Amino acid sequence: MISVRNVSKSYGDTVVLDDVSCEIPRSGITALIGPNGAGKSTLLSIVGRLLKPDAGEVTVDGEPLERLRPDECARRISVLKQDNHLSVRLSVQDLVTFGRYPYTRGRPTLEDRRHVETALEYLELADLRHRFLDQLSGGQRQRAFVAMVLCQDTDYVLLDEPLASLDMRHAVAMMKRLRRVTDELGKAVVVVIHDINFAATYADRIVAMKDGKVLQVGGVDEVMTPDALGAIYDVDVQVERFGGKPIGIYYG
């Protein structure tokens, strides 16, 4: 379990996270939702140790993040930001193999090759493995990066808007893959997501944020109510059940 305790972060005078506390269980998909500027990405970056909090503490399975060695951290938590621009030219396989770095320090063994194969297979990239990243479409590139963090074989996988540049078909496919990863490989996946209905359909838990605070935490049915969603987004949302899942309708 990852525990976030009283974490605050500000940039200059702007408070981005204001005394945030929440817990992320060791399994299932946790969706981080909320309006723009709610602090979702900042929270994800702090848990993924890309940012240092101004105050507060994050613990992983009881141990403070700060006290873990960097390579130890990298074997427990992996994090993928939204924009990943590389100045080096890498093939898909090269990139995914980098996911093994925390274990191999640059010299992959046969065992590591197997992890790479598994990751390529889960993200359906086996055919593209020798392509260079700049020869791929946005969606394929996104998959390659997700495959890399998957290859890191961490208990927790944090993804910042993995659906950002994907169309409907590929967004659905990505969420299905993440579902498979959590169910079959037993990982805990945390996704920042904008579409509440994707969160409702695929996530186990929802953490809703607004103005740097956690507003709601709970199962899908607890958060997907007109009152709760209205409070989070300041928009009237109708919630209908469709195929057993709550679906929010907010287009008019």
Add this chain to the structure above:
Amino acid sequence: MSADTARGDGPRQGGRPAVAPAPPTRAVADRPGGAPLDRRRWGAFPPVVVLVVLALAAAAAVVLFMTVGARGPWSFVLEFRSKKVIGMSLVGVAVASSTVLFQTVTSNRILTPSIMGFDSLYVLVTTVLVYFLGSARFVSLDPKLLFVAEALVMAGAAMALFYALFFAGRRSLHSLVLSGLVLGVMLRSLTNLLQRVMDPLEFAVLQDASFASFNTFDGALLLPAGVVVAASLAYVWRLRYKLDVLALGRDMAVNLGLDYRAVVMRVFFVITVLVSVSTALVGPVAFLGLLVANAAYALVRSYQHRFVLPAASLLAVITLVAGQTLLERVFGLGTSLSIIVDFVGGTLFVYLLLRGMVR
């Protein structure tokens, strides 16, 4: 712009239509370097082959330089010329390695330490020395002492500069470039100011001391310089896999468990040491690093530093030694090698900038 061959899987960015369907991916065997062949481009040889060819070419250049047009007793010729070859090789390796390291840390392919105004720092240090000591004292200084002092001042100032630019700033490449350029202008203006108020005679001494020349190497400096460069390279070799990760950018490196800040500072330290040694040996060589680093990326076609670093170093040795041979034997010393290298490198710099803008 690379041949973009993405096919209809997934949305296209920027609305460009997928023109050419990709050629069927050929079954390419896994090679030890992990770098698959990209056969549509020339120069797609395995990195090891490239390195061997470059090493042979470098050896050939050295042999030619040592032997062509030799008049007089061999013992004298060889001793005289080997000093030059060793000096040029040291400078080449230092410039090439420091450039590749710098480009890795800053995740870019256009900036080099010298473009960031390091030479200006060196010229300023020399100017200050001449100004305050006077040319007579400056010339009579022990060259070894001067070398060590200049290298130390350079390293100290450069580390401060790096630290301020990289950690205190916003880490954006643009602000880094801009601050570097502004700083370079400031250092040059300071230098100009001192040179204006300087005695013309002393200015002449200074001119002589602050221009790159591959003709005059102080033999006494070669041993200490060689030891420093060798030690730096040995250290860099230990960091080679970390450098591969570092090149992915900060967020990826932290995610993969690199102690980012510590590694970056160590690499910066090595860069300053290497730059200091090469500038103290021959003075500023502005575009050599840019030239050989980009040639190395293009030839090796691998992200791995264990290939890129030796390739860039060998290319630098070839450029300097072969260039100097041509200059001395064919053109009869009509011009200076650094001018030619800067001309070619400068053209490449403009090309890279323009291409970067098109992207």
